[in-house]
Amino acid sequence: MSVGVVTEQSLTIDTGLRLESGRILAPITQVYETYGTLNAAASNAILVAHAWTGSAHLAGRSSAEDAKVGWWDAIVGPGRLLDTDRYFIICPNVIGSCYGSTGPASINPKTGKRYNLTFPVITVRDMVRAQALLLDHLGISRLVTVLGGSMGGMQALEWATQFPDRVCSVIALATTPAPSPQAISLNAIARWAIFNDPDWKKGEYRKNPKDGLALARGIGHIAFLSDESMQAKFGRRYAARDGLFDFFGKFEVERYLNYNGYNFVDRFDANSFLYLAKALDLYDVALGYESLQEALEQIRVPLQLFAFSSDWLYPPHYTEEMVKVLESIGKDVDYHLIPSPYGHDAFLLEHETFTPQVKAFLERVTPGGP
Amino acid sequence: MSVGVVTEQSLTIDTGLRLESGRILAPITQVYETYGTLNAAASNAILVAHAWTGSAHLAGRSSAEDAKVGWWDAIVGPGRLLDTDRYFIICPNVIGSCYGSTGPASINPKTGKRYNLTFPVITVRDMVRAQALLLDHLGISRLVTVLGGSMGGMQALEWATQFPDRVCSVIALATTPAPSPQAISLNAIARWAIFNDPDWKKGEYRKNPKDGLALARGIGHIAFLSDESMQAKFGRRYAARDGLFDFFGKFEVERYLNYNGYNFVDRFDANSFLYLAKALDLYDVALGYESLQEALEQIRVPLQLFAFSSDWLYPPHYTEEMVKVLESIGKDVDYHLIPSPYGHDAFLLEHETFTPQVKAFLERVTPGGP
Numbered sequence: 001m002s003v004g005v006v007t008e009q010s011l012t013i014d015t016g017l018r019l020e021s022g023r024i025l026a027p028i029t030q031v032y033e034t035y036g037t038l039n040a041a042a043s044n045a046i047l048v049a050h051a052w053t054g055s056a057h058l059a060g061r062s063s064a065e066d067a068k069v070g071w072w073d074a075i076v077g078p079g080r081l082l083d084t085d086r087y088f089i090i091c092p093n094v095i096g097s098c099y100g101s102t103g104p105a106s107i108n109p110k111t112g113k114r115y116n117l118t119f120p121v122i123t124v125r126d127m128v129r130a131q132a133l134l135l136d137h138l139g140i141s142r143l144v145t146v147l148g149g150s151m152g153g154m155q156a157l158e159w160a161t162q163f164p165d166r167v168c169s170v171i172a173l174a175t176t177p178a179p180s181p182q183a184i185s186l187n188a189i190a191r192w193a194i195f196n197d198p199d200w201k202k203g204e205y206r207k208n209p210k211d212g213l214a215l216a217r218g219i220g221h222i223a224f225l226s227d228e229s230m231q232a233k234f235g236r237r238y239a240a241r242d243g244l245f246d247f248f249g250k251f252e253v254e255r256y257l258n259y260n261g262y263n264f265v266d267r268f269d270a271n272s273f274l275y276l277a278k279a280l281d282l283y284d285v286a287l288g289y290e291s292l293q294e295a296l297e298q299i300r301v302p303l304q305l306f307a308f309s310s311d312w313l314y315p316p317h318y319t320e321e322m323v324k325v326l327e328s329i330g331k332d333v334d335y336h337l338i339p340s341p342y343g344h345d346a347f348l349l350e351h352e353t354f355t356p357q358v359k360a361f362l363e364r365v366t367p368g369g370p
Numbered sequence: 371m372s373v374g375v376v377t378e379q380s381l382t383i384d385t386g387l388r389l390e391s392g393r394i395l396a397p398i399t400q401v402y403e404t405y406g407t408l409n410a411a412a413s414n415a416i417l418v419a420h421a422w423t424g425s426a427h428l429a430g431r432s433s434a435e436d437a438k439v440g441w442w443d444a445i446v447g448p449g450r451l452l453d454t455d456r457y458f459i460i461c462p463n464v465i466g467s468c469y470g471s472t473g474p475a476s477i478n479p480k481t482g483k484r485y486n487l488t489f490p491v492i493t494v495r496d497m498v499r500a501q502a503l504l505l506d507h508l509g510i511s512r513l514v515t516v517l518g519g520s521m522g523g524m525q526a527l528e529w530a531t532q533f534p535d536r537v538c539s540v541i542a543l544a545t546t547p548a549p550s551p552q553a554i555s556l557n558a559i560a561r562w563a564i565f566n567d568p569d570w571k572k573g574e575y576r577k578n579p580k581d582g583l584a585l586a587r588g589i590g591h592i593a594f595l596s597d598e599s600m601q602a603k604f605g606r607r608y609a610a611r612d613g614l615f616d617f618f619g620k621f622e623v624e625r626y627l628n629y630n631g632y633n634f635v636d637r638f639d640a641n642s643f644l645y646l647a648k649a650l651d652l653y654d655v656a657l658g659y660e661s662l663q664e665a666l667e668q669i670r671v672p673l674q675l676f677a678f679s680s681d682w683l684y685p686p687h688y689t690e691e692m693v694k695v696l697e698s699i700g701k702d703v704d705y706h707l708i709p710s711p712y713g714h715d716a717f718l719l720e721h722e723t724f725t726p727q728v729k730a731f732l733e734r735v736t737p738g739g740p
Binding site: 020021022023120121178181184185188189192196197212215218219225230244247251254257258274275315 | 487491563566567581582589591600601603605614615621624645
């Protein structure tokens, strides 16, 4: 069952946050949604962390007339994987985003203008540290789990390493201990596409630089799909109305990238896209530690990790590297490689596949329910 | 030994060529280089076909002062794989290119202006049909072999299927019977990057649209490398002089893409890049046949095929699909999967690995030499 109509909430902390870069971001606002009811002991909370272009609107509808449900509605609600009859689910929008939390498109109260490129570079660790402040406000000292895919999985790893006392477990899907040079290079191309757009104006645009941002998003779609899923979806089909020998004729896969790229322009801020791409590229669970092992030694709770066979953005072998280290130092890690043709997007599409495993894991870490 | 100083030659055919699209391209000029000596029977000729941004300058130096040798010098010369003491080697520049053969940057004699986008869309089959005219001019009725990698491999396949009587064998490396939707999508992004550049002016530029073309080339480099080779070359190293938290700070892999992208602008014409990208995407050995099998049934000579394990642009399994069909219809195919970390670029870098196999193949198809 769906959670029905939900209302976005918001918390502003005037003292802000000291960032990893050493800069202070103040004030910080975080918007978030919650589903279910926090119990008296505040012991039934689960945080769901979103990916790059996600929002706090995880589940349900924003109004009774809303045609679309939240981005991962399928797993949240009474009787669903994250059962709102048992758990209190929180989904915060990350700082740096353009969906309500403080980001480059926010007004800097000191100047009365948008931050744009005066916004400080933020990291995934900063996002999670902001979320910890939100939990303080909600009176939650410890989470049942943090669950997330892609950048959401990075946040789960940061919860496990930076706040080992504030989680009972974490679940990370389709993520990586640190993006590979190939993953970085795809984001580099996306950045370059925006920088090339004369409408970007070094971040001081009034209207989103649409050609550059659409192209940047197009690159993302290549990374999120797989050759296998593209074969199934488009193959080498040529657009029906285009001539094969027309200079501007397009393959169906090309039309898909164009169409989705230009759609994205209406819903996401270019500077936000750039800051979050930066946070992704900089992400390294071992940053500030001597080694990956030293970082993972901080973890004191069970971890569940999922990788997807056709995910070439964050390929399984990088997760497996982390699993190997975790096992070698005796950590409680439950790893699953899910065979899937859907590439990186699999984490959003294969929920039926991993639901039994996540359910069993949650039973184990909170026997009999929270 | 190197072939020393070589001089580019040129052939113009005034009657031109009727293209696959039905349009006539006339006149056509093809520049080419040759190495070694054609024997009296004209039976010792090998054609080497270049890739996307290659040229006729396969081997040797263009002048005694030339600092650089040709693009595949390592395999051409006395005692080398393509032994110029035995073979007469021809390397033609493909039509559509900007390195001397007729392409979009050529002057249309009918208008006195550059063709630009009035240039007709050409195919790999058109390139090969132009090369057949060049062989007529050189008095060569049959080639010992056609050897090429990537788009050069596509040309080899076209020689085998379209001109089975004019070759004794073909050798194709790092190629594909037809680019996959993922490969097409990478070219789609490259095209889009150029189309987005206001300096492109729908092809009517005076100076190459540098930002768009550099970005397009950057995408190419991602496709030509592999995550494995990027790990070895750059890892996650950050540019030494850039701050980790600088908005414009760059990873080394990002600098590499930028540097090589902008270098490319000085050496390749944007419209030519677009027309050849189109030819690559349209390439399908089975175009005009009922099936891949029917296309491959045209072949009447031994084929040697190489794929490289980390080539994700034209992954080995696509070559293997073709091998399976060839074997099922009893064709003489000698297939090798070369383990290599170098991605698509491997065909240029792994020549020491495949030299013994190519040598053995050439001995077999021309026992005792031509």
